[in-house]
Amino acid sequence: MDEIIDGLYVGSSMAESDKPKLKECRITHILSVASHYVPSYPNEFVYKLISIDDLPEENIIQYFPECNKFISGALEEGGCVLVHCMAGQSRSAVIAAAYLMQKDGLTSEQALTAIKKKRRQINPNDGFIDQLQLYYDISYDVSPAKALYRRFLINHSAEHYREYGKIENIVAGVDPTTQQMLPTQRLVRCKKCRRALVIEANILDHQAGVGQVAFSYNKRNGSGANTPHAFPQNRACSSLFVEPMEWMDGISDGLIENKIACPKCQAKLGSYNWAGAQCSCGKWIIPSFQIHRNRIDEIRQRLQ
Incomplete structure (x- = not known):
């Protein structure tokens, strides 16, 4: 795992299971961004679990606010946070980028560049990169009140229909x-x-x-x-x-x-x-x- 800024680390599932390394890096909080991930040490660290696949059509932007809150809360308490997915290349990098964007007012490109300087192997999928750009375009405010985000959700519902033949999580314009x-x-x-x-x-x-x-x-x-x-x-x-x-x-x-x-x-x-x-x-x-x-x-x- 690699330290991106003071107290914020990005890594893989192997990093999450490496207890000696977690202790060495003074990790207190672990944010798991993977599909149905089971924590290795649920009684020894504060966990937050986000179940999501590394697929371009997945809606990862919806989790940015709660993940930012988890990371900032841990850092404010003086703790250290590991954000991990399976390979430490896509989902975890995107969540860390969203945090840096909101904290420092960065563009998606600036945030990913900063992370890549510390962890060269990051490689978010194209759909997640588009959602980071959307995050910037809506001024880090993930709300259906934002027209661009509302359009994203509508498009996401249409894609879900094409894939599964039914509509879920519909966001409609306010009367x-x-x-x-x-x-x-x-x-x-x-x-x-x-x-x-x-x-x-x-x-x-x-x-x-x-x-x-x-x-x-x-x-x-x-x-x-x-x-x-x-x-x-x-x-x-x-x-x-x-x-x-x-x-x-x-x-x-x-x-x-x-x-x-x-x-x-x-x-x-x-x-x-x-x-x-x-x-x-x-x-x-x-x-x-x-x-x-x-x-x-x-x-x-x-x-x-």
């Missing part, structure tokens, strides 16, 4: 009528009864054309050019694609597909399908929460 209406650049209302449906943060725009688009959570690149995950508004499309919303029938029940109707007047607005659907422009959107533009009013408001 705009149940929260204080802040000034927004874009408000969508039912054309028939004028009930507010979605705001700017709930809308997924896309470029017209063939190909596939998934709900994504990456921002524009440093030059300001469009990345594959940044979509300008396309007025040519006959439908508007949005996030799943609290007011949509069947969302909380995990329905794979259903009609979308106005929750106030029941006017037919469109439909949704977690497997995706094609826009009139030819683009395939996954998942698809599609509202027809001729059934809504889109209002532009000036920010105060």
